[in-house]
Amino acid sequence: MGLEIATTRLEDAANWGRKFSLFTYPFVTACCGMEFMSVAAPKYDIARFGAEFPRFSPRQSDLLMIVGTITERQGPILKRVYDQMAEPKWVIAFGVCASTGGFYQNYSAMPGADQVIPVDVYIPGCPPRPEQVLDAIVLLMKRVQEGRGHSQVRQKRERQLRAGG
Amino acid sequence: MAQAVLDALKARFGPGILDLSSRHGEHVAVLKRDALREVAVFLRDDPAMAFNLPCYCTCIDYLGLEALAPSGSAEPTGYASRTPGDGPGAPDARFALVYELRSLVHGHRIRLKVPLREDDVVAPSLADLWPAFNWLERETYDMYGVSFTGHPDLRRIYMYDEFVGHPLRKDYPKERRQPLVRREWTDE
Numbered sequence: 001m002g003l004e005i006a007t008t009r010l011e012d013a014a015n016w017g018r019k020f021s022l023f024t025y026p027f028v029t030a031c032c033g034m035e036f037m038s039v040a041a042p043k044y045d046i047a048r049f050g051a052e053f054p055r056f057s058p059r060q061s062d063l064l065m066i067v068g069t070i071t072e073r074q075g076p077i078l079k080r081v082y083d084q085m086a087e088p089k090w091v092i093a094f095g096v097c098a099s100t101g102g103f104y105q106n107y108s109a110m111p112g113a114d115q116v117i118p119v120d121v122y123i124p125g126c127p128p129r130p131e132q133v134l135d136a137i138v139l140l141m142k143r144v145q146e147g148r149g150h151s152q153v154r155q156k157r158e159r160q161l162r163a164g165g
Numbered sequence: 166m167a168q169a170v171l172d173a174l175k176a177r178f179g180p181g182i183l184d185l186s187s188r189h190g191e192h193v194a195v196l197k198r199d200a201l202r203e204v205a206v207f208l209r210d211d212p213a214m215a216f217n218l219p220c221y222c223t224c225i226d227y228l229g230l231e232a233l234a235p236s237g238s239a240e241p242t243g244y245a246s247r248t249p250g251d252g253p254g255a256p257d258a259r260f261a262l263v264y265e266l267r268s269l270v271h272g273h274r275i276r277l278k279v280p281l282r283e284d285d286v287v288a289p290s291l292a293d294l295w296p297a298f299n300w301l302e303r304e305t306y307d308m309y310g311v312s313f314t315g316h317p318d319l320r321r322i323y324m325y326d327e328f329v330g331h332p333l334r335k336d337y338p339k340e341r342r343q344p345l346v347r348r349e350w351t352d353e
Contacts, residue, residue: 107337
């Protein structure tokens, strides 16, 4: 019992650290990239939330921002980038194309990046306002703290399976 | 200005030309497929033509609009009841292959249209005459399924190799997707 409380508290402390130091991998494919630049630039400044440091290697990042339309042809690439990231990891679908395919209802566009990888927070808008992105980051921080991110839940389940078996 | 080009084409390649028209300063020559290569060589190499800038190559799918073509005649008659340039240009054709050429020497431009039948979507490649048509013909092949004979590297250029069919054909279902990967929805 005592150990359980201790590990829970440890997890909380780790999540507290994680949520204030999200290392972003911007998977920028389309026009939403302009809005991403705006969010990252001094005026809106996601550095205030500890997510200011874009890493251009998936292995050094824990937040995948899918910024723009994902085509069917890009699906395997997106999946590979996601698989390369170290656990725990989170995904934000930035804009309506990454969330649902947007107005591209055709042969080439994927109807949402969540067809390939699990997405934690969806940002609507074409493109979204920077305030919406900041809102999404705050939502994600809450999710990180509570351990409800997809990869956190998966890790927890796997730990339980290992402990049980 | 390019009326001289149309006149020269008519004088030189009369039987190979299905239709000639000019509208809003756009000059269109509808050609038989067999005449395309020699017309293209003439347009590129003749000093009075000197079409040295290949603007684009594409295709039009007239599915359901084949009736816009003039009936039967192989003579350059124009279109009796329709505005010039409508329809694929031959009564039994479904596709029209389109090349747009421009001359930076003389400042004139011309559009070549080649009607293609649905069961025989094959055309000679012009990629050796204007290398810029290499990728454009690949795109036309990818999107419309026009097979270019003599093309050096006829592969898909936009879609992946696993893709079946040609998506800009009018009979390709509008929202039919051919996914490469999908995840298993077991994470939640």
